[in-house]
Amino acid sequence: MLRMSSLFLRTLRDDPSDATVASHKLLVRAGYVRPIAAGIFSWLPLGVIALRNVERVIREEMDRAGFQEVHFPALLPKDPYEKTNRWEEYGPALFRLQDRKGSDYLLGPTHEEMFTLMVKGEYSSYKDLPLTIYQIQTKYRDEARPRSGIIRGREFVMKDSYSFDLDDAGLETSYLKHRDAYISTFNRLGMKFNIVSAMSGAMGGSKSEEFLAPCSTGEDTYVLCPKCGYAANVEAMITKVETRDFGNPAAMEILDTPNTPTIESLVEVMNSKYNAGITAADTLKNVLLMADGKPISVLVPGDREVDLKRVEANLAGVKELRLFEDEDFAKRPELVKGYVGPQDAKKFGLKLYADPRIQVGSHWITGANQKNKHMRYVTHGRDFEVDGFIEAAEVREGDSCPSCATPVVIDRAIEIGHIFQLGRKYAEALDLTVLDKEGKARVVTMGSYGIGVSRAVAAIAEQSHDEIGLIWPEEIAPAKVHIVATGKDDEPFAVAEKIALELERKGISVMFDDRRDSSPGVKFKDAELIGNPYIIIVGKGLQEGKVEFRVRKTGEKSELPIGEIVAHVMKITG
RNA sequence: CGGGGCGUAGCGUAGUGGCUAGCGCGCCUGCUUUGGGAGCAGGAGACCGUGGGUUCGAAUCCCUCCGCCCCGACCA
Numbered sequence: 285m286l287r288m289s290s291l292f293l294r295t296l297r298d299d300p301s302d303a304t305v306a307s308h309k310l311l312v313r314a315g316y317v318r319p320i321a322a323g324i325f326s327w328l329p330l331g332v333i334a335l336r337n338v339e340r341v342i343r344e345e346m347d348r349a350g351f352q353e354v355h356f357p358a359l360l361p362k363d364p365y366e367k368t369n370r371w372e373e374y375g376p377a378l379f380r381l382q383d384r385k386g387s388d389y390l391l392g393p394t395h396e397e398m399f400t401l402m403v404k405g406e407y408s409s410y411k412d413l414p415l416t417i418y419q420i421q422t423k424y425r426d427e428a429r430p431r432s433g434i435i436r437g438r439e440f441v442m443k444d445s446y447s448f449d450l451d452d453a454g455l456e457t458s459y460l461k462h463r464d465a466y467i468s469t470f471n472r473l474g475m476k477f478n479i480v481s482a483m484s485g486a487m488g489g490s491k492s493e494e495f496l497a498p499c500s501t502g503e504d505t506y507v508l509c510p511k512c513g514y515a516a517n518v519e520a521m522i523t524k525v526e527t528r529d530f531g532n533p534a535a536m537e538i539l540d541t542p543n544t545p546t547i548e549s550l551v552e553v554m555n556s557k558y559n560a561g562i563t564a565a566d567t568l569k570n571v572l573l574m575a576d577g578k579p580i581s582v583l584v585p586g587d588r589e590v591d592l593k594r595v596e597a598n599l600a601g602v603k604e605l606r607l608f609e610d611e612d613f614a615k616r617p618e619l620v621k622g623y624v625g626p627q628d629a630k631k632f633g634l635k636l637y638a639d640p641r642i643q644v645g646s647h648w649i650t651g652a653n654q655k656n657k658h659m660r661y662v663t664h665g666r667d668f669e670v671d672g673f674i675e676a677a678e679v680r681e682g683d684s685c686p687s688c689a690t691p692v693v694i695d696r697a698i699e700i701g702h703i704f705q706l707g708r709k710y711a712e713a714l715d716l717t718v719l720d721k722e723g724k725a726r727v728v729t730m731g732s733y734g735i736g737v738s739r740a741v742a743a744i745a746e747q748s749h750d751e752i753g754l755i756w757p758e759e760i761a762p763a764k765v766h767i768v769a770t771g772k773d774d775e776p777f778a779v780a781e782k783i784a785l786e787l788e789r790k791g792i793s794v795m796f797d798d799r800r801d802s803s804p805g806v807k808f809k810d811a812e813l814i815g816n817p818y819i820i821i822v823g824k825g826l827q828e829g830k831v832e833f834r835v836r837k838t839g840e841k842s843e844l845p846i847g848e849i850v851a852h853v854m855k856i857t858g
Numbered sequence: 859c860g861g862g863g864c865g866u867a868g869c870g871u872a873g874u875g876g877c878u879a880g881c882g883c884g885c886c887u888g889c890u891u892u893g894g895g896a897g898c899a900g901g902a903g904a905c906c907g908u909g910g911g912u913u914c915g916a917a918u919c920c921c922u923c924c925g926c927c928c929c930g931a932c933c934a
Contacts, residue, residue, distance in 0.1 A: 297883050298870040302927045428932045699934055772892050805894035
């Protein structure tokens with residue numbers, strides 16, 4: 285039983301000044317966590333209980349699925365990460381350190397290498413597969429900018445699992461098993477979530493889905509189809525293009541368009557000077573980018589911006605992508621800023637990538653590669669060819685769902701889980717093979733599955749709170765029932781204690797506010813702030829032999845005879 | 859890393875060149891109070907982020923460094 289009279293807890297009346305999101309404010313105010321450094325927190329007793337509860341649910345679901353728990357060090361030698369090239373690739377986000385001998389170490393940001401090596405060390409036969417193992421571990425990433433309190437920290441608790449299979453079919457099965465386990469996990473955690481298709485990002489690999497907890501303060505943007513349920517991270521959203529017959533456009537024609545370096549000014553001149561009756565969507569925007577030091581041009585309709593994240597996610601193998609800057613233009617005088625067109629790309633030795641909306645046969649008004657001049661009827665397939673189609677344009681609310689063409693909605697969310705089919709990248713790099721039936725060595729294929737554990741605590745807080753405090757789901761709350769005794773006589777405290785003990789005997793966790801020197805107001809405020817799902821108040825109702833029962837989430841109140849309260853709680857908590 | 863903001867007691871803050879750095883919450887002591895962050899009285903707690911400079915005098919002005927937050931770049 286958590287007794288408030290001795291609980292190591294101090295709630296705060298004011299929000300901490302440096303917190304902006306609800307989870308951060310409330311977790312600090314209610315005494316769950318305390319800040320230590322940017323993106324680094326200490327957990328107080330209530331926080332530890334909530335965190336352990338999340339871990340417990342995850343463990344139970346992992347174990348139920350037949351996965352086995354292991355544990356790695358957080359402090360790791362450099363060598364395995366050199367073999368997979370991540371010592372370099374991970375860049376400045378990797379916490380690096382040296383021991384007294386000057387050997388390089390790192391604080392694990394993720395443990396693919398260690399899992400792979402562990403399996404390599406123990407197993408060598410196809411008969412040992414499939415296998416899925418997991419750990420719950422503190423991870424370290426030196427984020428460029430930690431933010432939003434617990435949501436994006438530099439130290440955080442993560443559950444990560446890895447599956448090992450002989451072939452792709454096995455991987456698919458392991459993947460789906462994990463997917464199911466995640467669905468039950470997040471359901472038990474009382475979270476609202478969407479499963480969206482995603483890019484696998486820096487880890488490499490192919491098929492990938494994210495579990496997103498919708499929430500206005502989330503930092504991920506995703507699209508959702510209200511009709512068919514299609515959901516995707518904006519980076520992974522597939523453009524739906526209706527095929528059209530563009531007829532036979534006239535030959536390219538060069539036009540004088542003075543002072544039209546922007547789409548807006550171009551549309552204005554085209555309409556006033558040439559009476560063209562066009563909109564920005566009829567123009568072709570040529571956005572010049574530097575991809576790993578090489579210039580490329582990305583084509584999107586003039587009414588859309590290029591989404592660099594989408595481009596990067598869809599351009600295989602590119603590590604660094606940035607917009608052209610003035611000095612880049614200075615080095616390539618043939619590329620006239622504001623007047624670039626695709627028709628001379630071959631001559632300029634420029635790679636062209638087109639958004640799917642730039643269909644073959646479509647014709648456009650675009651730059652003439654001369655200052656103050658544009659061209660029209662510039663036709664894809666006739667006047668220029670592209671090196672490939674990529675998802676490049678920004679996604680907008682109302683864009684067509686790729687599977688059913690319904691206008692999609694856009695929402696924000698916190699990423700709480702990510703599952704993906706890693707494939708053989710790490711197994712190859714670290715030479716993880718098993719012998720197959722024929723006695724031949726085969727590289728194992730892997731899946732990788734993560735849940736942000738500490739982040740989930742914050743995400744739940746984000747999704748479930750009100751103006752006065754936290755509202756925990758039963759599985760996560762520090763206690764299921766919060767009992768408040770009020771008054772200066774001993775009686776309410778004795779009655780409350782009796783109820784508390786009886787509930788505990790029945791397996792219901794209890795937080796008991798047995799403080800004799802606090803006023804009722806303080807106790808009520810604290811109970812609401814701390815956010816346990818049910819509150820029992822033992823006080824003035826005693827005269828009629830009653831106690832008050834409240835549901836934190838709904839605010840619903842009822843008076844019950846003392847003798848019935850335990851049964852009532854048992855009924856409600858199921 | 860670029861842009862912006864901010865560092866005064868455990869928390870929230872006032873103080874922009876001049877007396878002993880003020881207030882609220884919290885904390886301690888006593889009395890009163892006990893169904894919505896109680897009242898009265900007394901008290902403890904601050905090298906005003908750090909180092910340097912300007913000045914008769916610096917929390918206050920200038921510079922350095924450190925730290926924190928926000929936007930962006932980046933990232934589960």
